[in-house]
Amino acid sequence: MLGFKWLDRVAVRATDDFKEGNVSVLYSNDIERFDEEPLEKDRQFVTALARGLELLxxxxxxxxxxxxxxxxRRTGIPKPTVxxxxxxxTKLGYLDFSEEHGRYCLGSGVLSLxxxxxxxxxxxxxxxxxxxxLAEFSRASVSIGVRDRLSMVYVETVRSSAPIALQHGVGARLPLATTSIGRAYLAAIPEPDRNFLLDQIRIRDEAQWPRIKAGIEQGLRDYEDRGFCLSLGEWNPEIVGVGVAIAGLDDSITAFNCGGPAYILTREKLENEIGPRLVSLVKRIGNLMGRP
Amino acid sequence: MLGFKWLDRVAVRATDDFKEGNVSVLYSNDIERFDEEPLEKDRQFVTALARGLELLxxxxxxxxxxxxxxxxRRTGIPKPTVxxxxxxxTKLGYLDFSEEHGRYCLGSGVLSLxxxxxxxxxxxxxxxxxxxxLAEFSRASVSIGVRDRLSMVYVETVRSSAPIALQHGVGARLPLATTSIGRAYLAAIPEPDRNFLLDQIRIRDEAQWPRIKAGIEQGLRDYEDRGFCLSLGEWNPEIVGVGVAIAGLDDSITAFNCGGPAYILTREKLENEIGPRLVSLVKRIGNLMGRP
DNA sequence: ACCATTGTTCCGCTATGCAAACCACCACTG
DNA sequence: CAGTGGTGGTTTGCATAGCGGAACAATGGT
Incomplete structure (x- = not known):
């Protein structure tokens, strides 16, 4: 099963203090509340470590x-602790303290991880x-991503030599629900995991949920029918793409996409040319990497 | 002053246990011992956080x-704590547990930081x-790096379109002492900081120290005379390069290098063409970014 | 069955979290 | 310019979370 079930621990004090406000703003990053195991005293969980990373x-x-x-304010951790x-x-090099601003900023240590x-x-x-x-063929960008919390994070990106290209490089975060790569991931994982993640997405934004849900369900159908998911501007109106996911490479579920500006990639081209090619690309890679 | 002065705290138990062995192996990554403040009870230092990051x-x-x-074994932290x-x-997504191997590996969370x-x-x-x-001119790679502990870490790399190119991308770590970019950094920082870092490097590898020291001193002279440092295979015999550093961009000291395979970049070309151009490149960037 | 190796529980003691208090700075304002 | 409120951040004292040595369980190789 997927591993969440943390925080609340971290932010419990804030929810007491601010319980009249919109709680979701407290979970500023992609933090989830844990539902299962109501308040098990997990003596194995090291709060200080979780919080430090949450600061980063x-x-x-x-x-x-x-x-x-x-x-x-963002993390719900008391000031002295922060x-x-x-x-x-800062002593460890993961943050720098800027005398000039009297603030912290990320330090060089975070990169090496x-x-x-x-x-x-x-x-x-x-x-x-x-x-x-594929990037050259489609005049667009092709990327590999893995999931982190409720985002897909790029681990590799290849751009075509076309002058216009997407600027998202390795490490970029894209939302799970509205991008082709995120939908492909969702379509490829076991149903309980998917439901858990969808629940978290719903909690995060009840208002948009019906629209988001419709997009994801369309993605599941596309994936079933044709082996790839589409996103036609649902994330960013100017960007379209297709996505495919595969399990068993490097111990995790990995997703691929091919995307670019909407005025270059027509829907027709995405569906009939690029999508199928991406499917075959992923299949070939799966074979090469000795997937069972 | 530079911020080290940690660990010992973290590994103090291990030094007790293994005090007959070579202590430096305990500090497996780039960990330093703190010299100042012999054993001040730094109530502000959160050991658990430092240790968790050390695991990563x-x-x-x-x-x-x-x-x-x-x-x-590597960190000197007791097993139950590890x-x-x-x-x-793992719960936070920074590590994954591989059932198959019964071991941990890095998780997707580390990327987003x-x-x-x-x-x-x-x-x-x-x-x-x-x-x-400059990359195209020199048919080589040009990178920007910042220091982390005793390494330079690339934050940007641009390759020429030549078919052979160095493979070090963003995030790669290069040693401070034997690379052109590291020497440029050392030449550009205030002397007390430099001495501190050199001391740490010496402690790390007493045997190689005379050779390392000679290389760095040559670098200081080069920097004085010509504005750039060289490394002619001292790090990797097949790789050569030049480096230049500058303070005051993005709140830190930033270094640039231009490097490539030794059989493409002759010493003469590095010294007379590429070095001076890198110096002027850095100067222009400094001006553009409104350095005083 | 035996030891070697690796990871997890137990529980006393101490390091750590946090509320409240404290300090330093700035901007008004009467 | 003392007075006052508002903003940032750092120090105390005490209750408790979590560290770690030793013991334990679970493997695997011989």
Whole structure:
């Protein structure tokens, strides 16, 4: 089963304090509340570690400098604790303290973690030439992504040599529900896992849920019928793409997409040319990597 | 002053246990011992957080799967604690537990941290076109790096379109002492900081120290005389390059290099053509980014 | 059956979290 | 310019979460 069931621990104090407000803003990143095991005292869970990492996650594109109070507000962690954790992270090189701004920003330490993972993913080496070929054919970008919380994170991206290309590189986060790669992932995982994730997505945004749900169900049908999912501007109106997922590479479920600007990739081309080619690409990679 | 002065806390138990062995192996990654403040009870330092992150650092290229015992051995953290920390990291998505191997490996969570940092570095956007130009001119790779512990970590890399190119992408770690980019960094920082880092490097490898030291001192002279450092195969016999550093971009000291296979880049070309161009490239970027 | 190896529980003791208090700075404002 | 409120962040004291040595369980190889 998928592993969530944390936080609440971390933010429980904040929910007490702010229980009249919109609770979901407290879970600023992709944090979930755990439902199962109502309040098991998991003596194995190290809160301090979870919280420290949660601080690091607060920083994102466009959130460069954050102070203690802001971090405390976003995470629901009390200020003195944030102060200590942030100080620790700074000593370790994962945060820098900018005297000028009196705020923290991410330090160089965070980079080295991700790279080690990337360099161990065999699928990148194997897939790159095929991806390049498809990118050139479609004049678009081809990427590999894995799930993290409620996002897909790119682990490899290949661009065509066309002058216009998507700017999302390795490490970029895309939402699960509205992108072709996320829908392909959802379509490929076992149903209980999917339901769990969908539940989390629903909780996150009840208002949009009917629309989001419709898109995902369409994705499931597409996946069943044709082996790939589409996203035609549901995430970003100018971007379209197709996605396919496969299990068993590098110990996880891996998804591929091919996407680009809507005015280059017509629906017809996506459905009849690019989609099928992406399916065959993934099949070939699966064979090469000795999937059973 | 640079911020180290941690660990010992983390590994203090191990040094008790193994004090007859070579202590430095305990500090498997780039961990330093703190010298100042002999044993101040730093009530602000959160050991659990430091240790959890230290576990993540154990994984590297070629170290894909690690078990509890191995992690405990590498970090000097007692086994039960490793077990709990690793369990926590797994719940959070920073580690995955491979049933098949009975070991842990890095999870997708680690990726998203680094990306947020990269997307906030203005220097990447500004520098990329200049880097591309120099890469094409020199038929080699041009990168930007920042220091993390005793390594330089790439935050941007641009390759020429030449078929042979270095494979080090964003996130790659290069040693400080033997690469052109590392030497440029060392030459550009204030002397006390440099001495501290050199001390750490010396402690790490006393045997190689005379040779390493000579290379760095040559680098300091080169930097003084010509504005750039060289590395002619001292790190990897087949790779050569030049490096330049600059302070004040994005709140940190940033270094640039241009490097490639030794059989393409002659010493003469590096010294007379590429080095000076890299110096001017960095100067232009400094001006563009409004450095005082 | 035996030992070697690897991971998980137990429980006393201590490191750590956090509420409240405290400090430092700034901007008004009478 | 003292007074006052508002903003940031860092220190105390005490209750408790979580660390870690030793013991335990679960494998696997011989």
């Amino acid at each position: 996650r607060c920083f994102g594109p466009g959130e460069r400098y954050l102070g203690v109070t802001e971090l405390a 102060s200590r954790l942030a100080g620790t992270l 991700g790279y080690a993972m990337l360099s161990n993913l065999d699928v990148r080496r194997v897939a790159r030439p095929f991806m390049q070929e | 650092r154990c994984f590297g290229p070629g170290e894909r799967y690690l078990g509890v015992t191995e992690l405990a 077990s709990r920390l690793a369990g926590t990291l 680094g990306y947020a940092m990269l997307s906030n570095l203005d220097v990447r956007r500004v520098a990329r076109p200049f880097m591309q130009e």
